Amino acid sequence: MEKAKDIMNSKWLARVVIGLAILLTVVAIYLVATQRHVMHTVSAETAECRTVVVVASGDTLGKLLMEQGLSHSDVTEIAKVLKSDAGISTLRADRDKIEFLRDADDQPVSKIVIIPSPWRQVELTCGDAGNWSCQTTDIERVTRAIWRGGEILDGDSFYLAGQRAGIPAGILADVYDLLAFEMDFERDIRAGQKFSVLYEENFSDGKKVDNGHVLAISFQALRGNVQMYRFRKSDGTIGYYDGEGNGAIKSLKRTPINNAKVTSSFTTRRKHPVLGFTRAHKGVDFRAPTGTPIPAAGAGRVVARAYNRGHGNYVKIRHNGTYETLYAHMSKFAKGVNVGTTVRQGQIIGYAGSTGLSTGPHLHYEIIKNGQHVNPLTVKLPAINNLDNADKKKFLEYKKVLESGIEQLSKNPNMFIQL
Ligand SMILES: [Zn+2]
Numbered sequence: 001m002e003k004a005k006d007i008m009n010s011k012w013l014a015r016v017v018i019g020l021a022i023l024l025t026v027v028a029i030y031l032v033a034t035q036r037h038v039m040h041t042v043s044a045e046t047a048e049c050r051t052v053v054v055v056a057s058g059d060t061l062g063k064l065l066m067e068q069g070l071s072h073s074d075v076t077e078i079a080k081v082l083k084s085d086a087g088i089s090t091l092r093a094d095r096d097k098i099e100f101l102r103d104a105d106d107q108p109v110s111k112i113v114i115i116p117s118p119w120r121q122v123e124l125t126c127g128d129a130g131n132w133s134c135q136t137t138d139i140e141r142v143t144r145a146i147w148r149g150g151e152i153l154d155g156d157s158f159y160l161a162g163q164r165a166g167i168p169a170g171i172l173a174d175v176y177d178l179l180a181f182e183m184d185f186e187r188d189i190r191a192g193q194k195f196s197v198l199y200e201e202n203f204s205d206g207k208k209v210d211n212g213h214v215l216a217i218s219f220q221a222l223r224g225n226v227q228m229y230r231f232r233k234s235d236g237t238i239g240y241y242d243g244e245g246n247g248a249i250k251s252l253k254r255t256p257i258n259n260a261k262v263t264s265s266f267t268t269r270r271k272h273p274v275l276g277f278t279r280a281h282k283g284v285d286f287r288a289p290t291g292t293p294i295p296a297a298g299a300g301r302v303v304a305r306a307y308n309r310g311h312g313n314y315v316k317i318r319h320n321g322t323y324e325t326l327y328a329h330m331s332k333f334a335k336g337v338n339v340g341t342t343v344r345q346g347q348i349i350g351y352a353g354s355t356g357l358s359t360g361p362h363l364h365y366e367i368i369k370n371g372q373h374v375n376p377l378t379v380k381l382p383a384i385n386n387l388d389n390a391d392k393k394k395f396l397e398y399k400k401v402l403e404s405g406i407e408q409l410s411k412n413p414n415m416f417i418q419l
Helices: 003-033 044-049 061-067 074-088 157-162 171-177 389-411
Strands: 050-054 097-102 111-115 120-126 134-137 142-151 196-204 208-220 222-232 238-241 262-263 267-271 278-281 286-288 293-295 302-306 312-318 323-330 349-350 363-371 373-374
Touching: 061 074, 074 111, 074 120, 074 134, 142 157, 142 389, 157 171, 157 196, 171 196, 171 208, 171 222, 208 302, 208 389, 222 389, 262 323, 302 323, 323 349
Parallel strands: none
Antiparallel strands: 050 097, 097 111, 111 120, 120 134, 142 196, 196 208, 208 222, 222 238, 262 286, 267 278, 286 363, 293 349, 302 312, 312 323, 323 363, 363 373
16 A cells, blocks of 8 residues: 555656646746846955945945045046946835945945845955946746635634735735725625735745746636736736736726826816816816716725715725725716725726816816825836737746646645746
């Protein structure tokens, strides 16, 4: 019996190895963009005259360089090459590290190493003529795909269940953000729902350094299994897609009504057409004849369906922890849209009109980001990223291989896939 079990195990292992080899090839295709080169270490002869500074809040590059005795003109030149050659224009407090190297303790700084991430280091070297040059090195990393799965228990939150499943906090936060356009974490969570996440762990010299990207998510939501896969398109852009290859990030529409003309834009000061005095316009007005159906700009939950003197009949939708949208001056609300109703992107929530403080039929549309009104036409929104036929075909093949890897890992979560 024992023997038979061993053979079974080794056969199974062989299958896993073959599966992983296929997976590795496929995954490699989309990982090509993360360029990696050999790690550079500081040479031994300069090591004794090294000063390491961790950037603190309030530090500027200029301040830190001058503290090390560099001149104004050095600072100006260093800032210039850093920006043009390494794309660095600001330092991040508590994250970036700077090393200053001198040939001897009483000598001026001859080399500066900036470490903006564990995977990148930027070396500034002072030439004989006193000019500074800049070289960027990517540090070699090895990435593993890790699978963790769990289940919501009675009285649980997704966050608690995720922690219990062993999903690191940062990955959990990413998963939360990704699912937030699809789910309402307050109302869509039930005991018994299963979920899983495939994510990256990055290693350097055999030691784990940090977690990488979320590669795949599966969540048994109330209205079906929500699946998301990270995938690189042939044009190099990366997005998350559902099982069919549709863009999984449901962004908000800047203009809920297609092709509607903007009649008044977002401004912090404008003369109100009815009130006459200057007042901020916290949204965008779109021309829309009375009765024009108004679609929800994104999926979410209705948090207000009411009348007030300014907005007239209005609906407010909460999309996730970050975004809310508001639609004002409606002639009437759509049937079945009430406070608490979950709406799809594009679902009709009401009809344009001129109720409240309004000079004529139009849609007044607001986007509220983290409690602040933002300009719907210019605010940066997560992109909707759809696949063309060729990419969709590639995606479906990739997904098939990824799923078979996930299935094997789900049977043995201690294993990992070497990417
Ligand atoms: Zn308006």
